[in-house]
Amino acid sequence: MKVCALAGGVGGAKLSVGLQDALAPGDLSVVVNTADDFDPWGLRVCPDLDTVMYTLAGVANPETGWGLVNESFAFLGMLSGYGENTWFKLGDRDLATHVLRTQKLGAGETLTGVTAELSRALGVPGRILPMCDEKVSTLLKTPAGLLEFQEYFVRRRQGDEVLGVDLKGIEDARPTEAVLEAVSGADVIVFCPSNPVVSLGPILSLPGMRGALAAAPAPKVAVSPIVGGKALKGPADRMLSSLGHAVSSTGVAAMYEGLLDGMVVDRADEDEGEDIERLGMRVLATDAVMRDRPDRGRLAREVLEFGAGLGA
Amino acid sequence: MKVCALAGGVGGAKLSVGLQDALAPGDLSVVVNTADDFDPWGLRVCPDLDTVMYTLAGVANPETGWGLVNESFAFLGMLSGYGENTWFKLGDRDLATHVLRTQKLGAGETLTGVTAELSRALGVPGRILPMCDEKVSTLLKTPAGLLEFQEYFVRRRQGDEVLGVDLKGIEDARPTEAVLEAVSGADVIVFCPSNPVVSLGPILSLPGMRGALAAAPAPKVAVSPIVGGKALKGPADRMLSSLGHAVSSTGVAAMYEGLLDGMVVDRADEDEGEDIERLGMRVLATDAVMRDRPDRGRLAREVLEFGAGLGA
Numbered sequence A, B: 001m002k003v004c005a006l007a008g009g010v011g012g013a014k015l016s017v018g019l020q021d022a023l024a025p026g027d028l029s030v031v032v033n034t035a036d037d038f039d040p041w042g043l044r045v046c047p048d049l050d051t052v053m054y055t056l057a058g059v060a061n062p063e064t065g066w067g068l069v070n071e072s073f074a075f076l077g078m079l080s081g082y083g084e085n086t087w088f089k090l091g092d093r094d095l096a097t098h099v100l101r102t103q104k105l106g107a108g109e110t111l112t113g114v115t116a117e118l119s120r121a122l123g124v125p126g127r128i129l130p131m132c133d134e135k136v137s138t139l140l141k142t143p144a145g146l147l148e149f150q151e152y153f154v155r156r157r158q159g160d161e162v163l164g165v166d167l168k169g170i171e172d173a174r175p176t177e178a179v180l181e182a183v184s185g186a187d188v189i190v191f192c193p194s195n196p197v198v199s200l201g202p203i204l205s206l207p208g209m210r211g212a213l214a215a216a217p218a219p220k221v222a223v224s225p226i227v228g229g230k231a232l233k234g235p236a237d238r239m240l241s242s243l244g245h246a247v248s249s250t251g252v253a254a255m256y257e258g259l260l261d262g263m264v265v266d267r268a269d270e271d272e273g274e275d276i277e278r279l280g281m282r283v284l285a286t287d288a289v290m291r292d293r294p295d296r297g298r299l300a301r302e303v304l305e306f307g308a309g310l311g312a
Helices: A010-022 A047-057 A074-081 A091-105 A111-121 A149-155 A177-185 A200-205 A208-214 A236-242 A249-255 A267-277 A292-308 B009-021 B048-056 B074-081 B092-106 B113-122 B149-155 B177-184 B200-205 B208-216 B236-242 B247-255 B267-276 B293-307
Strands: A003-007 A026-032 A127-130 A139-140 A145-149 A164-168 A188-191 A220-223 A262-266 A282-286 B002-007 B029-034 B127-130 B139-140 B145-148 B166-167 B190-192 B222-223 B262-266 B280-288
Touching: A003 A010, A003 A200, A010 A026, A010 A047, A010 A292, A026 A047, A026 A177, A047 A091, A047 A111, A047 A127, A074 A091, A074 B092, A074 B222, A091 A111, A091 B074, A091 B092, A127 A220, A139 A149, A145 A149, A149 A208, A164 A200, A177 A208, A188 A292, A200 A208, A220 A292, A220 B048, A249 A262, A249 A267, A262 A267, A262 A292, A267 A282, A282 A292, A282 B166, B002 B009, B002 B200, B009 B029, B009 B048, B009 B293, B029 B048, B029 B177, B048 B127, B074 B092, B092 B113, B113 B127, B127 B177, B139 B149, B145 B149, B166 B200, B177 B208, B190 B293, B200 B208, B222 B293, B247 B262, B247 B267, B262 B267, B267 B280, B280 B293
Parallel strands: A003 A026, A003 A188, A026 A127, A188 A220, A220 A262, A262 A282, B002 B029, B002 B190, B029 B127, B190 B222, B222 B262, B262 B280
Antiparallel strands: A139 A145, A139 A164, B139 B145, B139 B166
16 A cells, blocks of 8 residues: 655654554655755754654654664764854764765755665665755744744744744745655555644645645545644644634644545544534544554554545 | 964974964964865865864874864764765764864855864964965875875875875965965974975965065974984875985975975984085984974974074
């Protein structure tokens, strides 16, 4: 069964590794948000791509969900000695990814090509696909002014109220050929439990992406990142609220209205089922919180079974 | 007393730190070879500049003479995991220097400007001056073909016979304004005990550099890098031999003929005194081997006293 997953960072990586465990090697394609990529010290850093890659390769830091296991920070200490502001924690091993990527991009390779090389070297069996090869940057409107995503997310620890989202460069970006093929060739398309505004939002905002999803024959299923009115991780709940969305699985379903055939929610939100079904999708209520690796595989299998059952 | 030293890597750095110890803060300018700079993984690495900078800052690895003290190699291990050939040992802390430099050069700063910023941040009291801001690359003709300098020096461990030296880009390079000012404003000019072919050779090959030295009013003194027919460090002895020079302090003096007022040799080479004086320079024989930091200061003071005594 060919599966195409749309993912952001940690939440997307967790379900993706469950999907990888549930599928034959090579049957998974993960389309990853790149709108929070940025260039600290001139290095191209792709936080979501790397979180997904490290997680699928089994080398992610299990404590944080991002970064590498057994990481050290000697580079950062020296940078700090040079007077640099080191709020973005680039690990020594992680740095190898960014340095190689920056070099290869500088030599004219595409982000899609570079990501394929790096993830193959790390032993990832499936395909990790940047949503696009062009540069897109998420800018957040806040009471403190316009903030770059990592500035908001890491440096200011998501403390600012998000009043609007600007995806700089999105109008000139396009889903890559590899993304379009993964979408059109999938048996099931899965929206991971990622932030619908700043993780899946940019993917869905790419010109042509909604049309490609609509044209794809596969059933589309989302897993809600909101459980009991709270985000499983990160600022999605506060962001939904400040942007005027309902902070609930129903609120998320409404943002994906017209795109989905089914929605997977936690049992805690089982009573939202009727509201969500009124948006034109079926609902599966299950244990949607992924605590450990078996949880991820179990949820992935439930999602795939539910999704496949929604097919024509 | 204003001193301008010409230096390559480890030998130059050792005498430079002695000069720094002997002089008032800020009275030392070290003009450093940049012809062995290269760009592993797209990062601008300047081995001689960094050896001098780390040594003058007191953070060099005392075991090797190059690289940083308390260094780790996690970055390199990860690069190796990506399938990269990691013969050039970039340390995690060292990497901060290269990443910052690459970023700043990319933003349009000069190597002279970047070096000033980095060395100031590390607390170096004097001025470390790249010989030029243009890119010059030392290529070595060997029986195995044309080798880039670091390929010959690090990867192949100086095992190839050097039959010729090509300084790619030298005709379009020029000594910087800062270098010319350091030369013209010096009270003594010191040629450090560096390789006369591939360390001081490139500096002296810069168009305009010999003229600037000739026009400078300061006495010029060299410290021989050859003691008892052997190089203190590195392949200078074999290189002199294969290129047809005498492997002796006299041989080095002959390469600097017309440029120097004095030559400092080790007592082991005291009997070469007359031959060297016939080349038009005075000779001081002393203990020219720098074993520890007090040695460096002592030799530096002797060199300065000798040099100052050669003034008009």
